[in-house]
Amino acid sequence: MALLEVKNVGKIYGKKGTASATEALCQVTFSVERGEFVAIMGDSGSGKTTLLNILGSLDQPTDGSVFLDGRDLSTLAKKQISKFRREELGFVFQDYSLLNNFNNKDNILLPLVLSNTPQKEMQERLMAVVAPLEIQDYLTKYPYEVSGGQAQRIAVARAIVTYPKLLLADEPTGALDSSSSQSLMRIFQTLNQNYRQTILMVTHSVAAAANAHRVLFIKDGRIYNEIYRGEDNNVRFEDRIAKSLTLLNGGSLHD
Amino acid sequence: MTKFKTYFKLARKNMKSMGNIRIPYVVATGLAFSILYIFIALIDNAYIRERAEFLVRLMMAGAVIMGVFVAIFYLYTSRFAFSQRQKEFALYAIYGMEGRDVGLILAVETVLNSLLILALSTGVGFLLGKVLFVLLNRLLQYDDVRLSAFPFSTKALAINAGILVALAVVLIIWNLFSLNLDRPIEQLRQDKSGLKQRKSYGQVILGVLGLGLILTGYQLARSTFNIVTSVFVFVIATILVIIGTYLVTNNILALIFKGLRSMKGLYYKPSNFISFSGMLYKLRSNTNSLASLAVLSTGVILVVAVSCGVYISLEDSLKSNYPQDYKLDLVFDEDQHGQAKEEIKTQVLALEKDLEASPYFKNVHRDSQMICPGSISQDKELVLEVENNLLTGYLFLFHNVDAYNKMFDKDFAIASDELVVGANNDEILKGLDTLKIGDKTYKVKRAELSIPSIYAIDTVKILVAEDDVLQDIARNYLENVQETENQVFKPALVRTLNFDVEDAETVPEGEVEKIVENELRDSGENYSMDVGIRDQHRQNIYELNGGILFVGIFLSIVLILGVFLVIYYKQVAEAIQDQSQVSIMQAVGLENELILKITKKQMRYLFIWPLILTFSHVVAAYPITWKAVSMLVAPQSKTFLRSYVLAGVLLLLVYFIVYELSSGTYYRLVKHE
Incomplete structure (x- = not known):
């Protein structure tokens, strides 16, 4: 069974059937296997963020259902949602979303502290994520004292320190320069390949998407197309993604 | 352009x-x-x-x-x-x-x-x-x-x-x-x-400095100063405490929470984790408003307590100066020369009878007092210091014990070798068990005595067993000072008759004077008299001191407005700063309830601090304000304490009401995003 199953999910903002109703998602169906790295691409307003919010249980769909590891998210009681989000999901945001009142180490430990993890285990888990992310040197600094690329790695560390089933990333490279973006994507690949971390990433960046196994294209709230990496290397896959995007936007490949 | x-x-x-x-x-x-x-x-x-x-x-x-x-x-x-x-x-x-x-x-x-x-x-x-x-x-x-x-x-x-x-x-x-x-x-x-976290050692230095300033201010407010310098001392102490309040608030609070954060076992618990570091974050930005709150709140309590204390004490004060409707003071020249005569006593007794017989007056009580400036020497001897300016000495009021008992409804009983002594400044009487006056040594019983407030200096009241003792003292002292020119207080043995009127409206003008002159005309005594009427005096007092209550209430309203402002603005400022934090916390999996609970806790910590400082300051300021009020009126310590408690309760009420009202604004702004 797939880790994540999205079945016929629809989302309408405003009152159904009225003129002000806006359809953000319509009949979205796809699934993500364990250990897969999936990218979702689409224009602004295509519904990517709404989709990610629903997957992250930050928002409720108006139609359809989402299953994570066989569990229907809509059956989660209100009180369970935060715990579920904290323990089963990891989030990485475009703006890092680090808390300035904690130093970087405490930012990473935040979800563990909230789950009442024993101190010894917290320390072990921290050490486990510090090495692959190469953040040892910034642990005692505050988020506002490090660069964007460093901050984003801290945010990734926070997202994976709970060993989440699914890592959700919303435009993680959106605020980074190209070299920081590249190194972040290398980290995602390492996490995916060496630690079998399942990743679902929403992105604008073709270069970032080319790191995934599979790219879903979304337009006007519908899944429009999906392409698999197959045996391609990053460069070739990037090329194919770019072509798909051109098609998606109604362009022709031959002009 | x-x-x-x-x-x-x-x-x-x-x-x-x-x-x-x-x-x-x-x-x-x-x-x-x-x-x-x-x-x-x-x-x-x-x-x-x-x-x-x-x-x-x-x-x-x-x-x-x-x-x-x-x-x-x-x-x-x-x-x-x-x-x-x-x-x-x-x-x-x-x-x-x-x-x-x-x-x-x-x-x-x-x-x-x-x-x-x-x-x-x-x-x-x-x-x-x-x-x-x-x-x-x-x-x-x-x-x-x-x-x-x-x-x-x-x-x-x-x-x-x-x-x-x-x-x-x-x-x-x-x-x-x-x-x-x-x-x-x-x-x-x-x-x-x-905004960077400040370095700990700097905070320690400034925090300790602030504590030092506050304690120095407290000490100044406690120490004995005479009435004229105490205004100056009060101002100095106030300035020290205000500066100290800012320093302590800006530094010590952050240090406390840094200390808490370093205790790993305590820190890594969900609600502590967030509230400790949240507090540190808040304290980093601006704590001046908290310090201002402490100072303003202290101001509210002191102003309300002092002005109410004065106002309530006015009646007490009046009663101690005018135990009855009328007061007739007689000063006989013979008494002043240390040659108090039996005849004078007899004449005063006769006068008492005359007044009692008058259709206008009743309940006549005899009283005698002696007023003289002086001090108490190292070997517990009363030294008359008439030449001294009054800033270093005290005023001694001698009073007949029976008259005092009647006047204030007390039952002091003393032997002829005993004195009951009280003062409006307890420091004066420290360790005083005997008092030598002239060649006689008296045993001293300490008691809280009502002291008239008309003299704005440190005053010692001494109750003596009978008029003869007073005359003894007069003989011992007044004869020594008769030649001295003292501008401020002339030592005097005053014989007083207190009495009530049947009906204030019907008393003819100058009736008392007439009775006195009739009685003393033929005695050949040189005397002067002073007739005081309580109702007239009351009017004077209220005109003088009623303004205090007025200004006091006015000021306290203005100060309360200040408290309101600072609390409100601090809440708004905190809310605006907390908005982004709260939304991040939600995104990383904090329950809304927990966030609300923690922010509530933080805001409470934040706003409790000024109250702690306030009540500490108020307790420290109590002695000096007591002294200040004693200058104006003769407060009863119970009355005064009660007005302090009243003022404290009033401030707490205002503080919490304003806090609750404005915290609504806080949550609305925080939840907004």
């Missing part, structure tokens, strides 16, 4: 669009300045000057402190608004404006703001002042006050305008220097990153 017009337009548009920060800012600073307006106008007010002249001097000192407060508050709120606008400035930079242009826009905004604040503060200050003034006059039944008794004060307007101009200049320069348009993108992304 057109360029300037553009700036003007931009500045005006900005002010319109930034409602959520601007409106509380303008309202808060406007109100702060209206408080200052009322304060200055009150000092400037002829009616107040007439009624409570000595208060005016105290109020001037108060106005200076208030002015400093308002200035700090203004700069704090303005800089807070400024720090919230980094994104906007970054956008200007992206649009291609230079620092000079943005600076000019800010300058125009500051000028417009200042004008707005001046108009608001003058209008509100004038109207609110007038309403309060009339309301209070009604309440205190000063019927003769018309609305014009609180006229428009050009002085207050001018001073306010002057302060605003000076502050505007400071603010414009400050803003210009801290304007950083070099890296607009960075600023767009993270607008509030500039």
Whole structure:
């Protein structure tokens, strides 16, 4: 069974059937296997963020259902949602979303502290994520004292320190320069390949998407197309993604 | 010129669009300045000057402190608004404006703001002042006050305008220097990153310094000073405590939470984890408003307690000066020369009978007192110091014990070799078990005695067993000093008759004098007399001291307004800063309830602190205010304590009501995002 199953999910903002109703998602169906790295691409307003919010249980769909590891998210009681989000999901945001009142180490430990993890285990888990992310040197600094690329790695560390089933990333490279973006994507690949971390990433960046196994294209709230990496290397896959995007936007490949 | 017009337009548009920060800012600073307006106008007010002249001097000192407060508050709120606008400035930079242009826009905004604040503060200050003034006059039944008794004060307007101009200049320069348009993108992304955690050792030094200042102030307030220097000491102690309050709040609090954070077992618990570091984050930015709250709240309690204490004590004071309706004081020359005669005693007894026989008077009680300046020497001997100026010595009041018992409904019983001694300053009597007067040594019994307040100095009251003892003392001392010219207090043995009237309306004028003259005409004595009527005296007292209650209530309302302002603005400021934090916490999996619970806890910690300081300050200030009030009236310690408790409860009520009301604003703003 797939880790994540999205079945016929629809989302309408405003009152159904009225003129002000806006359809953000319509009949979205796809699934993500364990250990897969999936990218979702689409224009602004295509519904990517709404989709990610629903997957992250930050928002409720108006139609359809989402299953994570066989569990229907809509059956989660209100009180369970935060715990579920904290323990089963990891989030990485475009703006890092680090808390300035904690130093970087405490930012990473935040979800563990909230789950009442024993101190010894917290320390072990921290050490486990510090090495692959190469953040040892910034642990005692505050988020506002490090660069964007460093901050984003801290945010990734926070997202994976709970060993989440699914890592959700919303435009993680959106605020980074190209070299920081590249190194972040290398980290995602390492996490995916060496630690079998399942990743679902929403992105604008073709270069970032080319790191995934599979790219879903979304337009006007519908899944429009999906392409698999197959045996391609990053460069070739990037090329194919770019072509798909051109098609998606109604362009022709031959002009 | 057109360029300037553009700036003007931009500045005006900005002010319109930034409602959520601007409106509380303008309202808060406007109100702060209206408080200052009322304060200055009150000092400037002829009616107040007439009624409570000595208060005016105290109020001037108060106005200076208030002015400093308002200035700090203004700069704090303005800089807070400024720090919230980094994104906007970054956008200007992206649009291609230079620092000079943005600076000019800010300058125009500051000028417009200042004008707005001046108009608001003058209008509100004038109207609110007038309403309060009339309301209070009604309440205190000063019927003769018309609305014009609180006229428009050009002085207050001018001073306010002057302060605003000076502050505007400071603010414009400050803003210009801290304007950083070099890296607009960075600023767009993270607008509030500039604040660094302060170094611990600096905080320790400043915090200890602050504690030291506060304790020094407390010590000053406790130590014995005589009445004239104590005003000066009070001012010094107040300044020390205020500075200390700021230092301690800005440093010690952060240190406490740093300490808590370093205790790993305690720190890594869900709610502590977030609240400790949240507190540190809050404390990093600005704690001046908390310190201001402590100082203002202390002001409220002291002003309310002292003014109520004085007012309530007026009756007590009156009773100690005038135990009955009438008081007849007789001073016989013979007594003063140390040759007190039996005849005088007989004559006074006769006079007592005459008064009793008069159709107008009844309940005559005999009393005798002696007043002399002096001091107590090392070997517990009473030394008369008539030449000494009274600042170092005390005033000794000798009183017949029977008369005292009757007057105050007490039952002191003493032998002829005993004295009952009390003082309005306990320090004087420390370790005093015997007292040598002349060649006789008396045993001393200490007691709390009612001491008339007419003498604004340290006073010792001594009850003696009978008039003969008084005459002994007079013989021993007064004969030694008769040649000395003492301008301030002439030692005197006064024989007093206290009595009531049947009906105050029907007593003919000069009736008492007539009876005295009839009795003493043929005695050949040289004497002088003084007839005091309680009702007349009461009127005088109230006219003199009623102003204290008036100004006290007025001031406390103004101070409470200040408390309200600071609490409200602090809540708004905290909310604006917490908004982004709260939304991040939600995103990383914190339950809404937990976030609310923690922020509530934090806000409580934050707002409890000023209260702790306040009550500590108030307890420390108690002795010196007691002394200050003792100068004016003769307060009973129970009455005085009660007015303190009352004032404390009042402040707590106001504080919590304002806190609860404004925390609604806080949660609304925090949840908004």
